[in-house]
Amino acid sequence: MAKVTRDDVARLAGTSTAVVSYVINNGPRPVAPATRERVQAAIKELGYRPDRVAQAMASRRTELIGLIVPDARQPFFGEMAHAVEQAAAERGKMVLVGNSDYVAEREVHYLRAFLGMRVSGLILVSHALNDNAAAEIDAWDARVVLLHERPEAIDDVAVVTDDIGGAQLAVRHLLEHGHPYVACLGGVAETPLVGDPVSDHVEGWRRAMQEARIPTEGRLFEAPYNRYDAYQVALELLAGPHRPPAIFCSTDDQAIGVLRAARELRIEVPEELAVAGFDDVKEAALTDPPLTTVATDRTAMARAAVDLVLDDGLRVPGSRRERVKLFPSRLVVRRSCGCR
C-alpha cells in the first residue's frame, strides 16, 4: 500500500493542495466550512497522515524539543526527563532524549543531531554549552534553556533551583541533631564541570559547616553521582578509622549507595550514622530508613523549561519576561537523619 499524500486528499476532496494544508493546520488562511468538511472527510477516508519530515522541511519548524541528560537511567534524570515529556505533551510537543553518559563529545553529538532534526528548542540538563556550540545553535536558530544547571553566560536562559541554600538546609538539620560534624559525599570532577549544580550542594555543605564554625578539611569525599560507585566509596569510608557521625550526599542516588554500604557493615542508620541526600527522587521514600533529603519541584521546573524554550522567556505578572527562573528547594525530613 503506497503512502497517502496531500495530493490524494486534494484530489478526492476536489480542492487544491493548499486548502488541504489550511485545513490540517487551521490556517494561515480561513477555509469555508463546507470545504473544510469535504477535506476532513477525505482525510479520514484515506487515512491520511501528514509527513512530518515534509512539514518540517517546508515550514522550517518542528514540534520537537531536544533534551540532553547525562544518563536517564539514574532516577533523578529519568524523573526529570519524564517531567519534561509531560510538560511538552501538554503543549503538543514531543521530546527527543539524548544521553550524554557524561562525555562531552556525546553531548555535542546529540546537540548537532537534534539541531539537524530542526528541533524548535533544546533543554540541557548537561554542560554542552560552550561558545562553539552556541554559534551553531544560533545558526539553526533554535532556542536553548539550561535546566538544573547554573547559567554561566549572561544571556543564558535557565531554570534552576536553590542548590546551595537547599544543601545548607539539609546540613544544618543534620547538625541540629547534635553531631560534632557532618561529612560530605560530593562528585568526582574528572573534567571540571562549570555550572554543575551538584557541586553547589558541596558548597552549601561548606557554608553550613562554616556557619557552625566547624572545619571542613578532610571531611569531603568523592564518588561518581550514582549509587553503585557511591556504595563502593562508602564501604571504604565507613569501614575506615574515621567513620563520620553524619553524612550529606550530593545526590539521593549516592545516598542510596551509602545506606546500602552501611547496612552491609551493620552500621545502624540513623543511630550510628545520619544520612541526608538531595533531589527527593521517588525512591527516597522507600529506602530503609526513608531518606531525609532536599526536594525541588521537578514538575514545575520542567514546565518552566518547556515554556521558556517555546516562548523565549517566561511571562511574569509585570509583563516583563524573565530569562532565569529560580525555584526554591525545601527540606523533606524522613528518618535517615535521626528524626522520630
Added chain:
Amino acid sequence: MAKVTRDDVARLAGTSTAVVSYVINNGPRPVAPATRERVQAAIKELGYRPDRVAQAMASRRTELIGLIVPDARQPFFGEMAHAVEQAAAERGKMVLVGNSDYVAEREVHYLRAFLGMRVSGLILVSHALNDNAAAEIDAWDARVVLLHERPEAIDDVAVVTDDIGGAQLAVRHLLEHGHPYVACLGGVAETPLVGDPVSDHVEGWRRAMQEARIPTEGRLFEAPYNRYDAYQVALELLAGPHRPPAIFCSTDDQAIGVLRAARELRIEVPEELAVAGFDDVKEAALTDPPLTTVATDRTAMARAAVDLVLDDGLRVPGSRRERVKLFPSRLVVRRSCGCR
C-alpha cells in the same frame, strides 16, 4: 548568522550541488580526488552540516530507529533502552525513545509520530501491534521488531528470551531449598496484554509447581510491575495470615518492593522468606540480600533487535535469515533464595 547550505559549499568549491552530495555520502557516483578535496575543504571552512530533515525528505530514509517502551524509569526498560542505543550507535543510527506509560493510545501516538518522522525501523518493547497499526507501518514501509515480546502473528519479527523456561529455573531452585510451596507475584492485567513476556513468568511458575505436584490455587498474587506498587501489595500479603515461605516475582523491580516490605515487617530474607525475581537488573546485585534472579543477555538482545530492524532478518551461518531470535535465560543465584 544564517545557516550554511549545500549551495554555499558548492559555490565556494566551484562545483555543482550534486557533487557536494556525492562527497558527503560517498556516492552514489564517484568523485575525482581533487574535486573531493576542494569540497571537503569548503565544508570545513564554512562549518557546513547537512540538514537532516532535507536529507530525509529527499532520500526517503533516515538514520533513526524508534523505540517504544512502557516506562523507561523502570530499571529493566531503562537498561534495555540504553542497550538499544548502544547497539544502534555501533551501526551509526540514532534511537528515539517513546514511553507509553502502559497506555495503548500513547503507544499508537508514538508509533505514528515515529513513522511520520520516517524512522527506518521500529523496535517495540510494548504491545502496540494491532492490525490497524500494522497497515500503517506497512504504508510507511518501516520495519518492526518486537523485543522482549512474544510474537503473535506468524510474520512478526521478534527477539525474545525463554521466559517460561527461565521462570521455571528460578521456581525450581526455590523449591529445592525445601519450601512446601512458592507463591508468585504476577502482574496486574487491567487490559489483557497479548504476548506479554511477564505473564510467561507466571506460566513458568505454574509449570514448575505442577512438576512438583504442588497446587497453585490461591498462591498467585498481583501487582503492577514496579517496586512501589509491589511494596504495597507485599506489605499486605506478608503481614497477613498466609505468609508464603517463598515468593517468585515476575520482575526484579517487584522483588525489590517485596524485599523492602519484608524489611519493614522485620521478616528476615532469606531465613523467613525466600525471594527470587526476573530480569537481573543492575540493582539486583545491590539489594539486601542480593537478589537471586533470572538473567537475559540484554546487550545481545538489543544488538539482535537492531540488526533485525536494519537488515530485515538476521544472518545465520546457513545463509538463511531468521525472523525470530530466541535467547536463553539463565539463573543467577545470589542470596535472597537462601543459598550460602
Added chain:
DNA sequence: GCACGGTGCGGTACCGGTTCCGTACCAGGA
C-alpha cells in the same frame, strides 16, 4: 448598472537536499 471591497480558493515558488540523465571532455583503437 457599475465600481469596489472582501472572501474563498487555485496556482505555484520554495524549503535543502538526492539522484537520474545527459553532456563535455579525453584517450585509445580502427
Added chain:
DNA sequence: TCCTGGTACGGAACCGGTACCGCACCGTGC
C-alpha cells in the same frame, strides 16, 4: 581522422508539504 567508450560533472526533476500571490466571484453602496 573519426568514431567509440568511459569518466567527471552540471542540470534539473523530485520528495511532500507550506504559504504567498492573485484571480474569480459575490454582495454592497452610490
